[in-house]
Amino acid sequence: xxxxxxxxxxxxxxxxxxxxxxxxxxxxxxxxxxxxxxxxxxxxxxxxxxxxxxxxxxxxxxxxxxxxxxxxxxxxxxxxxxxxxxxxxxxxxxxxxxxxxxxxxxxxxxxxxxxxxxxxxxxxxxxxxxxxxxxxxxxxxxxxxxxxxxxxxxxxxxxxxxxxxxxxxxxxxxxxxxxxxxxxxxxxxxxxxxxxxxxxxxxxxxxxxxxxxxxxxxxxxxxxxxxxxxxxxxxxxxxxxxxxxxxxxxxxxxxxxxxxxxxxxxxxxxxxxxxxxxxxxxxxxxxxxxxxxxxxxxxxxxxxxxxxxxxxxxxxxxxxxxxxxxxxxxxxxxxxxxxxxxxxxxxxxxxxxxxxxxxxxxxxxxxxxxxxxxxxxxxxxxxxxxxxxxxxxxxxxxxxxxxxxxxxxxxxxxxxxxxxxxxxxxxxxxxxxxxxxxxxxxxxxxxxxxxxxxxxxxxxxxxxxxxxxxxxxxxxxxxxxxxxxxxxxxxxxxxxxxxxxxxxxxxxxxxxxxxxxxxxxxxxxxxxxxxxxxxxxxxxxxxxxxxxxxxxxxxxxxxxxxxxxxxxxxxxxxxxxxxxxxxxxxxxxxxxxxxxxxxxxxxxxxxxxxxxxxxxxxxxx
DNA sequence: CATGCACAGCTTTTT
DNA sequence: GCTGTGCATG
Numbered sequence: 001x002x003x004x005x006x007x008x009x010x011x012x013x014x015x016x017x018x019x020x021x022x023x024x025x026x027x028x029x030x031x032x033x034x035x036x037x038x039x040x041x042x043x044x045x046x047x048x049x050x051x052x053x054x055x056x057x058x059x060x061x062x063x064x065x066x067x068x069x070x071x072x073x074x075x076x077x078x079x080x081x082x083x084x085x086x087x088x089x090x091x092x093x094x095x096x097x098x099x100x101x102x103x104x105x106x107x108x109x110x111x112x113x114x115x116x117x118x119x120x121x122x123x124x125x126x127x128x129x130x131x132x133x134x135x136x137x138x139x140x141x142x143x144x145x146x147x148x149x150x151x152x153x154x155x156x157x158x159x160x161x162x163x164x165x166x167x168x169x170x171x172x173x174x175x176x177x178x179x180x181x182x183x184x185x186x187x188x189x190x191x192x193x194x195x196x197x198x199x200x201x202x203x204x205x206x207x208x209x210x211x212x213x214x215x216x217x218x219x220x221x222x223x224x225x226x227x228x229x230x231x232x233x234x235x236x237x238x239x240x241x242x243x244x245x246x247x248x249x250x251x252x253x254x255x256x257x258x259x260x261x262x263x264x265x266x267x268x269x270x271x272x273x274x275x276x277x278x279x280x281x282x283x284x285x286x287x288x289x290x291x292x293x294x295x296x297x298x299x300x301x302x303x304x305x306x307x308x309x310x311x312x313x314x315x316x317x318x319x320x321x322x323x324x325x326x327x328x329x330x331x332x333x334x335x336x337x338x339x340x341x342x343x344x345x346x347x348x349x350x351x352x353x354x355x356x357x358x359x360x361x362x363x364x365x366x367x368x369x370x371x372x373x374x375x376x377x378x379x380x381x382x383x384x385x386x387x388x389x390x391x392x393x394x395x396x397x398x399x400x401x402x403x404x405x406x407x408x409x410x411x412x413x414x415x416x417x418x419x420x421x422x423x424x425x426x427x428x429x430x431x432x433x434x435x436x437x438x439x440x441x442x443x444x445x446x447x448x449x450x451x452x453x454x455x456x457x458x459x460x461x462x463x464x465x466x467x468x469x470x471x472x473x474x475x476x477x478x479x480x481x482x483x484x485x486x487x488x489x490x491x492x493x494x495x496x497x498x499x500x501x502x503x504x505x506x507x508x509x510x511x512x513x514x515x516x517x518x519x520x521x522x523x524x525x526x527x528x529x530x531x532x533x534x535x536x537x538x539x540x541x542x543x544x545x546x547x548x549x550x551x552x553x554x555x556x557x558x559x560x561x562x563x564x565x566x567x568x569x570x571x572x573x574x575x576x577x578x579x580x581x582x583x584x585x586x587x588x589x590x591x592x593x594x595x596x597x598x599x600x601x602x603x604x605x606x607x608x609x610x611x612x613x614x615x616x617x618x619x620x621x
Numbered sequence: 622c623a624t625g626c627a628c629a630g631c632t633t634t635t636t
Numbered sequence: 637g638c639t640g641t642g643c644a645t646g
Contacts, residue, residue, distance in 0.1 A: 057635085058635040058636080059635045059636085060635090060636090061635090062635085086635075086636065087635095087636075088635095088636045089636085106636095108636090109634085128630090130630095178636050179636090181636080182636090210635080213635075242633080243633085243634075243635075245632080245633065245634075246633085246634060246635090246636090344632070344633075345631090345632055345633070346632085346633085347631080347632090347638090350638095367634085401622095404622070404623090406622090408622065409622090522636090523636060524636095525634095525635075525636075528635090541632090541633065541634090542633080543632090543633050543634065543635085544633090544634090544635085546635080547635085562632095565632055565633075566632090567632060567633095568632085576633095580633080601637070602631095602637085603630095603631060603637065603638085604631095604637055604638095605637095
């Protein structure tokens, strides 16, 4: 097979070792994606059917790219039958196939927030929604359902009833949060072994990317799945584990040898991305961490322009430095998409934006408030979600009076009361309440009009596609008109963009139903649609930068308190900050710039001391 | 029901 | 120090 010539000995070994558990410890820029794609291409070449392979990645973007790359190597297989997807997408597919009520709504962070606030109100508690949700999320990641949740301290005692109420509301709404998607899949497999068997038999070969960032449910998912055929290939890098705050457990990769028998371990240590100047510095920083699997990256790209450190008087000077350098280098040879500015917290982007705008440098912020997180998009999506799942009260309450149609807070309260009394959904209560005299005539008329409007859309849904339906929706609800009257051009543009994304969905997916569209869109984020060829400087957090590479990388705000962040107090947390720093540094191909400011106004504090990670490079820059 | 003001909250977040 | 949220007022 010709393609094997394009691999180095270790990569080739990883591709050819198809039977039995395999752990590939792949350093930054060592051709990890190449190994996975070639491995799948090789399996297909060996006559393995596409439906017998499951590849799991962490982003849709990675999944899409992988699929494309496999096709360029080998395009004689059925794209439909090969599953390369995120954990969540795979689980949604499984749940949609086996759940009694498959038209569930996926609740994002925003929806979760509304729901937990309701719960806090009902139980008369004043905890931080964020803290509550984080605790519930941690529980779900560890497969602890509300019923099984046993408090061990005062805080958790307060959480218990909240978790129970929150979950019962989710169930009533037929809504699943992101954690439910994973937890319910594994629970389904535990409760109905014949369903698990179905998938065990189907997926003879499992590949998991970014294994260092899997949490307990994801770990279980993979472990249960491979029990029959035992062909699991996990690829990851313990030095790039940066999501422990989301439940990622580095032990999954560190204990791989104990979890599976006859494990083969292959290290990929040749870095094809960065120059020696960059890599030696990164190696130096990460060597300060203990408890590593241990590997040292090397590169053939000896020398290279030195890593440059810049000290600014304040954050504005720092931003000016970045702008100046970008202009200087881009003027000579490089288009702007070759540049990235990486920071620890999103709040740092503002100063940079100002500087870029002043210099007329086009830039693009990745992450932050996502496109699908925008109010106008979420509103439209809420309408669509109700059409699929009328039990979804969160979405219903979101748009019942958007645009304003005379259904106020008291009215909604009365409808909610009726729904609770009769034990029916909020949507059913809308119909029910019209036959009573609970509401004043004006409100009843407004409800009637709203219900008729929704009924119209529900009927339309059976005959029209998603695009036509949505077009009519923004029109008939008066949503578009309102934005036009308020001259909200940005929002109108966003809606136009949303309509384009529907067109793209209809063009590229076989299942063009609204159900499929919603399931798909809930699992997509900005980075998945990111056009990395547009001539713009990329701005993003260090976290968002994982898996990406740029010729020129600027890491800004290398100060104690920012990187490592002040909230990372424990030593293990400091080590994760160091890994974050390592991830940032290893994104650079040609040249790396490190900077900090002597004085920085962020929130109300001032940071002053250079980051310890800079000091750890000492003697090298 | 819309607007304004006060006040909380502020790390990262592939899904 | 800034921004989004939530309640009170008109």
